[in-house]
Every structure is written in structure tokens, then in C-alpha cells.
Amino acid sequence: MYIRTGRNALLRLAMAVSVCVAALLPATAGPAAAVPAPGASAAAPPPGSATAAELDRVIRRAAADAGVPGVIVGVWKPGQPRYVRAFGVADKNDGAPMRTDLNMRIGSETKTFTVTALLQLADRGQVRLDDPISKYVPGVPDGRHITLRQLAAMRSGLFAYTKDEGFQHLLKTQPHRQWAPRELLRIAFQHPNLFPPGTQFDYSNTNTVLLGLVVEKVTHCPLRDVIRDLITRPSGLKRTFLPKAAEFPRPHAHGYTDFTPDGEVADATDFNPSWGWAAGAMISDLDDMRSWAVNVATGRLLSPRTQAQRLDAQPTGAPGDFYGLGVDINHGWIGHAGSLPGYQSLTVYLPAQKATMVLLLNTDIASNDENPSTLLGRAITQVISPGNVYGDASDQD
Known part of the structure; x- marks a missing residue:
């Protein structure tokens, strides 16, 4: 938190807030449909x-x-x-x-929020999904030919910074480090692109970090504020947010990981998730994620046309698995999984049965490579x- 005193500082703060509020007002077509928040977790079935x-x-x-x-x-x-x-x-x-009321880190489920914000801006006419990323962020390798749509669909060909050995070493040895989005992109851009844009699928946090910067550039607001004002607040998600650093509201579960220098299990509760930012840093709870599962799968915050584009998914290469625009479709279940040191999550909705499933775990340690x-x-x-x-x-x- 940054605290400044004095009349001029307060005036600057008020002006910044007013700019964000103006940028995030609902489009002329009307506000996004509100999704009532479910009540507290119910008792177990009979x-x-x-x-x-x-x-x-x-x-x-x-x-x-x-x-x-x-x-x-x-x-x-x-x-x-x-x-x-x-x-x-x-x-x-x-x-x-x-306990069922604990706050949990949700990892890559953050991508569903970042891409939803982008799609809302597309609905408002503030971006076009087929715009090149070079229009918004300079210095992206082959950025003139990589579109926002390809970034959201994990089909850009950009190298995933999380696969860089130097980055992995830093993440293991300095887990409390604060990362900036541009630092992450510099690591990614040191590597050649993997394939021509649009030709293959490759899951990469680099894509979503870039989209987070696009959202910030277009709205002139921090991504965390855009997610709050356009998504979590209208959807009634009261315990879902993008943290600035390692803050983690209580009550929360401790998380356990073996992503450590010696491979030994460590308590990752206070590790800083800023390295995931727009792609993996958010916090939520069971009730909020239940509501969000339905929201993502049915497009309650998007126009029908944009939701149809979101769900126009392509094969990932895994059996029965397809990826759309910031959303995974696995054997009919629509949503996303999340993973970061100490925590995993899975939030999905099955339209055919109107069924919702949410899982929140306090470990990311693989079992038999799964x-x-x-x-x-x-x-x-x-x-x-x-x-x-x-x-x-x-x-x-």
C-alpha cells in the first residue's frame, strides 16, 4: 500500500481514481449482467x-x-x-x-478473469481480437503478426518464461521476490518463437501477461482494479481479487510444494505469486468460484457473439481437451485449472447437466506425473x- 500525505497527493489520487472509474463505466449497451453470489457453504448432504x-x-x-x-x-x-x-x-x-470457507490461491484460473476483461473491452469496441499485439505492446517478437485472439487461445508461438531455466532457478531460490510484468516478458523474449502464430497450441503464461498489459493500456487502470470493477464486483465475487504481492487474507490454508532447490517439501504459503500476475496470481474461495464457473461457461458478462468466439476451442493435443479464449474444455467440462507452488484448483461447469465442480487443494506436488x-x-x-x-x-x- 502506498500512502502519501498533502493536498497535492490527494488531488493526484482523486484524479487517478476518476480516470479509472470513467474508463470502466459500463458500455452503452447496458451493464454486465449481475450474478448473485451464492450463500455460505451448505452443510453436507443427507x-x-x-x-x-x-x-x-x-x-x-x-x-x-x-x-x-x-x-x-x-x-x-x-x-x-x-x-x-x-x-x-x-x-x-x-x-x-x-474448512470450506478458506481463502485459497487459484493459480492459472486467473487467466479466465484476464481474458474475460479483454473480451469485455472487445464487446465495448475498445479493442479488436484480431488486432496485432504490436499495436499495444512494443518489442514482442513477430508482434505485428500475433493477434490478441491468438494470445488468448495459446496459439501465439511465444516462449513461456516459466520454462526458462534461469527463471526457474530464481523462483526456487528467491520465492519471495516481487516480479514485474516487463521482467517476465524480457525473459520470454530472449528465446526464439516456437512456431508461426496460429499454427499450433502451446500453453504459455507469456500470452496472458501480454493481455494483462493490453487491458491496462486500454483502460488506463491497474489490472487488479479492472478485474474488480468489471468482473468481481458486478458478479458478486466478494473474496476474489488479484493481489499486489504476497498478501493472503485469513483464514487460508497453508500450501505445500516440492518446487524447491533440493526438491524437499516446503511451506509455500507466503511465496510471492507476482511471477504469475495476469496469468496466475489471484485468490478466491469455494463459493465465489462456484459462481464464477457458471459465469465463464455461460458468458454472463459477455455478448452472445463474443461468448461463442470464446468457446470456439481448438484441440490441445491431449485426449478430449480443447482450449478456447482463456478457457479449457475437457470432456465437455468448461472452465480452467490452476497450479502454483503450494496450491492447485479446478473450476468447471458441464452445460449438458448444468453441473458445477470446484476443487481447491493445498499442494501442487505431482503424483505419477499428474x-x-x-x-x-x-x-x-x-x-x-x-x-x-x-x-x-x-x-x-
Whole structure:
């Protein structure tokens, strides 16, 4: 937080706020549709519920097999009692149990917010998805031929800074370091592009960091303020935000990672997520993510035309998996997964059944080379949607 005193400083602050407010006023077509926030997490379903009992069993088994300390699970399906449970521990030191009301880091689910902001600006006519990134950010390799659409779809060919060995070393040895977006891009741009834009899929945080800068340039506001004013506030997401640094509101779960110099497990709770910024730094909770899952999948903040473009997804190369504009479609489930040291998340919606699933974990440690969030998502959907099993590697379609 920056605090300045004096009349001139206050005047400058007031002017900056007024500029942001003006830039973020709803488009003339009317404000984005408000999404009522769900109430507090409900009690568990009736003890006699066969589905609930089966979910209890498969979640406990999958979490134990993957070595997950704790997980928050929410499943909502029309005509069935909602399933909201917490398993395991939030703190391995004192054994504090996981709770359904904890704040959690959501990693790459941040991408759904950043790209939604971009798509809202497109709806307002302030950007065009087929604009080249060079129009907004100078110095991008081949930037005259890489469009905003290709960045949002992970088809730009730009190198992912997270794959740079020097960056990985710094992230392991200096986990509390504050990173600036331009630093991250400098690392990415030291590497040649992987392929001509639009020809392949390659998941890269570099793409979304660039889109965050586009949103800031067009609105003249910090990205965190744009997300608040255009997305979380109209959607009633009261506990979802993009932090400036490592701030983490209580109550929250401790997170555990083996992304360390020696590969030993460490408490990553206070690691600084600024290295993810527009691509992976946000914080939320179960109830907010339940609402957001429906919002993303149904396009409540976007025009029907723009939502259709968002969901015009292309294959990623993984079985049954497609990627649209800042959104993943996996065996029919629409949403996104997130991962950063100490935490993983999965927030998805299945339109065919109007079903929602949210998982929030306090570890990112892989099990048999798979994300624990994928393992849990697969186990749960085998019970609730056997025709649409999330992360089903056996589906070769």
C-alpha cells in the first residue's frame, strides 16, 4: 500500500481514481449482467445419500493416493443435494482441519478473469481480437503478426518464461521476490518463437501477461482494479481479487510444494505469486468460484457473439481437451485449472447437466506425473458424470 500525505497527493489520487472509474463505466449497451453470489457453504448432504457416500469414498482414496494434505470440494447438480466438503488438513504443523470457507490461491484460473476483461473491452469496441499485439505492446517478437485472439487461445508461438531455466532457478531460490510484468516478458523474449502464430497450441503464461498489459493500456487502470470493477464486483465475487504481492487474507490454508532447490517439501504459503500476475496470481474461495464457473461457461458478462468466439476451442493435443479464449474444455467440462507452488484448483461447469465442480487443494506436488487436481477431478466425475470424465486419458477422440 502506498500512502502519501498533502493536498497535492490527494488531488493526484482523486484524479487517478476518476480516470479509472470513467474508463470502466459500463458500455452503452447496458451493464454486465449481475450474478448473485451464492450463500455460505451448505452443510453436507443427507447421510443416506448414496452419491455423497460414494464421493466421500473416492475423494478420500484419491487424495490419500496422491498425498494431498487437504482439499475443498464442491459439486452442484440440479435435482441433487449439493455436496460441499473439506478433507484433510489446512496446516500440517498443527493439524488444523481443512474448512470450506478458506481463502485459497487459484493459480492459472486467473487467466479466465484476464481474458474475460479483454473480451469485455472487445464487446465495448475498445479493442479488436484480431488486432496485432504490436499495436499495444512494443518489442514482442513477430508482434505485428500475433493477434490478441491468438494470445488468448495459446496459439501465439511465444516462449513461456516459466520454462526458462534461469527463471526457474530464481523462483526456487528467491520465492519471495516481487516480479514485474516487463521482467517476465524480457525473459520470454530472449528465446526464439516456437512456431508461426496460429499454427499450433502451446500453453504459455507469456500470452496472458501480454493481455494483462493490453487491458491496462486500454483502460488506463491497474489490472487488479479492472478485474474488480468489471468482473468481481458486478458478479458478486466478494473474496476474489488479484493481489499486489504476497498478501493472503485469513483464514487460508497453508500450501505445500516440492518446487524447491533440493526438491524437499516446503511451506509455500507466503511465496510471492507476482511471477504469475495476469496469468496466475489471484485468490478466491469455494463459493465465489462456484459462481464464477457458471459465469465463464455461460458468458454472463459477455455478448452472445463474443461468448461463442470464446468457446470456439481448438484441440490441445491431449485426449478430449480443447482450449478456447482463456478457457479449457475437457470432456465437455468448461472452465480452467490452476497450479502454483503450494496450491492447485479446478473450476468447471458441464452445460449438458448444468453441473458445477470446484476443487481447491493445498499442494501442487505431482503424483505419477499428474496434477493432483486432475486425479481428484477424474475420480469425482467418474461418479457424477460417467459420460463426461474430466481428464480421461483413455478417450482418444
